[in-house]
Amino acid sequence: MDVEPTNAQIEVGKRLVRVGGDKGLSLGERISNHFHRLTWTTPLHALRLKGRFPLKLLAVPTDPVPGNRNAGQWLLSGTMRWQGETVAIDDLDMSGAGYSAGFSDYLQRFEWLRDLAATGARAQAAPVAERLMRKWLAAHGDHVSDAAWRMDLCGWRIMNWAAHAPLILSSTDLIYRSAVLNALARMARHLDRGADRAPQGNARVAAWIGVVAAGLLIPGGDHRLLFGEAGLQRAITTGFSEDGGTIARSPNDQIDAILLLAMLAQIYDARRRGAPDFVETMKLRAVAALLGITMGDGALSSWQGSGPIAAERIEQVVAASAVRTRPLRQARDWGYQRLAAGGTVMVMDAAPPPASRFGGTGCASTLAFELSDGVQRLIVNCGGAGGGTTIPDELARGLRTTAAHSTLTLGDSNSTAILADGRMGQGVNAIEIDRQELDGGSRIDASHDGYARRYGFIHKRTLALSGNGRELRGEDALLPTPRRRRRVSGAAFAIRFHLAPGVEVTPTADGQAALLRIDHGPLWQFRCRGGTLSVEESIWVDAAGRPRPTVQFVVAGVAPPGGASVGWLLKRAG
DSSP states (O other): OBOOOTTSSOOOEEEEEEOOSOSSOOHHHHHHHHHHHHGGGSHHHHHHTOSOOOSSOSOOOOOOSOOOHHHHHHHHTTEEEETTEEEEGGGOOTTOTTSOHHHHHHHHTTTHHHHHHHTOOHHHHHHHHHHHHHHHIIIIISOOOHHHHOHHHHHHHHHHHHHTHHHHSOOSOHHHHHHHHHHHHHHHHHHHHHGGGSOTTHHHHHHHHHHHHHHHHSTTOHHHHHHHHHHHHHHHHHHBOTTSOBTTOOHHHHHHHHHHHHHHHHHHHHTTOOOOHHHHHHHHHHHHHHHTTBOTTSSBOOOTTOOOOOHHHHHHHHHHHTOBOOOOSEETTTTEEEEEETTEEEEEEOSOOOOTTTOTTOOOOTTOEEEEETTEEEEEOOOOTTOBTTBOHHHHHHTTSGGGSSSEEETTBOSSOBOTTSOBOSOOOEEEEEEEEETTEEEEEEEEOTTHHHHSEEEEEEEEEETTSSEEEEEEEEEEOTTOSOOOTTEEEEEEEEEOTTEEEEEOTTSSEEEEEETTSOEEEEEEESSEEEEEEEEEEOTTSOEEEEEEEEEEEEEOTTOEEEEEEEEEOO
């Protein structure tokens, strides 16, 4: 699908974005969900899952996503490997106990089938797939539990089983084949009765996609298909913003959402049917939104727990979607703004963090930005707060803080609180944005109220990129809130600019400027007024999830009760 950019004309004007109310599930919702999961183990639920099982699938859809051949080779050698986490197949615990959340999802979604298929050695891969399938059936085929029967996992698993049916159903053992098809039918019935109880967002979308997929693939599924499409439309409406971004605001979630829609489209295609318009429309919007947060190297900028996912992966995701579109420059609802000119790209977080019910790795990153010059990254966020085997929990928590992002901190505190249990607390509730496209470039004025309650100040940030991309002018202002009489006197602020690895910073003697040298790249100059510049250590989590040492320069000062303002300029010198 080839389309014009969805925002050829940038909307001018102000819009107030609010996120209020509870940041997480209420006590009542948590209790209700807990009891709902308890019912999965009751004889009544077991009775509901019984019924006729299919003798075959009506189609075998194509998996639009290429697998990781290296991971597949590991599987052929007897080891499951996910992002550096390895477990011998003989020792694999199908309950997922003791594994990271990412590894457990990789196991239970059956995404490893894609990697096995990537080896191109079906004769060797099929026995491995059958061996793992038998382990799963022994552990979970007749026993419903959170570990394997979570609604979203069932949705993913139905699609992966269907796409890689030749690997898991090539056996001549009719009892085994019947057990696989019976488990698929049981998962479909499980989803029929619980898809709407899945958490709002990608989890609910995945669950309803599982219902639709079962309706298309299991004989006699016309009624299920109609029911599933209605549920999926509701899930998409509540799980995405109008501009195509997921409500978790996470690039990782955005990729998963696109892959879900792309895989579903392949199932419709395998049945020689067209996907509903609402699926195709949201897939198009979601791809444009994802491209809107890529940098000049084609990889992602780092937001809401996600790292700089490699350009190759983004290309695979876009190819899987069969969508051709341009980057979305302004995602007001999803919360990201993109300025691009002359090979320079700037991406800004212009929204509150997601509510905890939508994302467990939300970051206090409001008004932070990243900047690249061609394929060279210049200003970054630390990223990687989603954790993994290479990120200790304590570090992952630190990576969620405001100080881990290229923006202003006041009083060495977060613009939105991160509570001890990991949930997001009080802080940014309202954002005001004014974006203008001018002959000489683009300009964004944005402000947030994250420090208003504690310190009596509004943080306003202005970013203006010149038409040739050679200058980024900025101003960070702390403005007194109009209704607060008392303000913290002498509140210390720090404006952080984290630098990508390979960028060398040399401050000038007057503490007002610095030179930024990019390895094998151009020279940039930085100058500020209204604060004192210093250089500190920092880290950057790369695309492989590895923390890498780097530096940051910090413009610091003290805000009197009347407020403060720091003007700064990043200018390409070569």
